[in-house]
Each structure stands twice: as structure tokens, then as C-alpha cells.
Amino acid sequence: MAAEEVQKANQAKRRGEDVLNSYITGDLVLFDEASRGVRSKLKPRHSGPYIITSVYKADVTCSHLVTGKEKVFHMEHLKPYFGERKDAYKAALADDDQFVVENILDYRGDSMKRSQMEFLVLFEDGDELWILFNQDLAASAPFREFCQSLPELEPLLFTEKDWRVRQSSYNAGGVVGVEPGQSCYVTLRAWGSDYYHSVGLPRGSIYVVLCKYTKWTTKKKKKIDLKCEFFKKSFDWDATAVRLYGLALQLQDDMVLITEEMTVEYPNLRD
Helix, strand or coil, rough: HHHHHHHHHHHHHHHHHHCCCCCCCCCEEEEEEHHHCCCCCCCCCCEEEEEEEEEEECCEEECCCCCCEEEEEHHECCCCCCCHHHHHHHHHHHHHCCEEEEEEEECCCCHHHEEEEEEEEEECCEEEEEEEEEEEHCCCCHHHHHHHHCCCHHHHHCCCCHHHHHHHHHHHHCCCCCCCEEEEEEEEHCCCCCCHHCCCCCCCCCCEEEEEEEEECCCCCCCCEEEEECCEEEEEHHHHHEEEEHCCCCCCEEEEEEECCCCHHHHHHHH
């Protein structure tokens, strides 16, 4: 109620000063959908709330509180939203028919092909759904926290253009953080999403194989040889591959080490 009184007082003051546009940056507003012409009786008269980001004469630029999408409205088609910011956010969720993301539980796909990736999303209402990568999901705090917890998802923290710049910079600077002779624990996901999900391992752990860096394969340490006894293969990794998959030098509590015995129950581990 206090917020309502303050905003009403500010609006009245501006009108009293004969300001052309009585709205200012930071105001919460609703848009009158009837101003568009034909309006469905099944939908609310007003959409929003929006937060005003800029004002130029009678044109008001507004950002939707949930999606962040900006629109320009004429001041005559707006009305003040009176209420607390948390209530405005809940109203905007309903307006955009969105649900609150509680957590990200798992993912499928390759972070280098983000448009094809899927994420197992836990919503506030308890539903768990696989959702294709999209900008609304990527803008949520749980999504960013999830990506920050898994090194291989670092590309998703940036736009595709920005990540390409970073990747070029990493590779140009050479491999860092490891040396020949060191062992590391590499997630099975490093060998592809199709392979990883074909194995059928239970969700909830990070499954890793023990590998060892053996030698530099270029004079300027731009690449390094990684030997994996489990797969009986060696791999030539650049700085980006090492950064995303090869910096875990210690076995962590949330990691499960793949052993020969596990191939009996999960024969696809050898594929």
C-alpha cells in the first residue's frame, strides 16, 4: 500500500508541473490492449506490468518484467501499476503465460550446437519437462547457475558470437592449467551426447574416466596428447577442449569413476 501511495503522489506531482509525459524511468505500468483495436473478451484488458526504461516526449519504451522484451507505447495507452515489485513480477509471469524455473536437473546435446540442446527443467509447480534451449530459459538464474557448475557448458554463458571470440583466444594462447605427466578425470560427455545417453547411466552423478596427459603435440604448447586407458585411445586436445573437459585433476564427491566392472551392467560404455 505504501508503494501505491508513493507512486500516486509522484504522478500527481508531475501532472501539477505540466510535464508532457508524466511517466519516468523506473515506473511500473500496464498497457491498454484495447488500444490495438479488436480485443478478445477472454483476455485481460491490460497487459504487463512493464518497467519504463526510457521516455521521449509521448513515446514510452518499456521492458516486460519477465521476458525483458522491449516495446514502445504511446503514453495515452498506459496506466500506472500500483503495487510492490514482487507482486508485479508474479503478475507479469501470468501475463506472459510463463512458469518459474526452480532448477535445471540435466541436459542433452552439445554446447557447441546450442539450438539442438534440451534441458530437464524443474518448475516451481513441481513439473519436470525437457525444454529446448531458448533465450527465455537462458536468461533465468537457475540456468546460469547450472551452466556455471559444469565446465563443458561454459559456451552457453555467452552469445554464440562472443563464445567464438573467446574460443579463438583460448586456442591462440595455448593450453594452460595442465602439464604432461598429470592425470585428470574426464566426463563421459566429452565423447558426445549420443554416446553418453546411449550408455543409460542413472541421472544425478558426473561419470568420469581416468586419463593422462602424455606430451605436447605442438612446439608452442597449443595442443596436448591425452591418453585414456579405458577407451585404449589417445586424443589431441586444444586449449578449449582442455578447458571444457580436462581440468579436473582430482576426483570430486559428485563424480563416479567408470571401471571395467561397470561394463557388465552397461555394455554400451565400450561403444
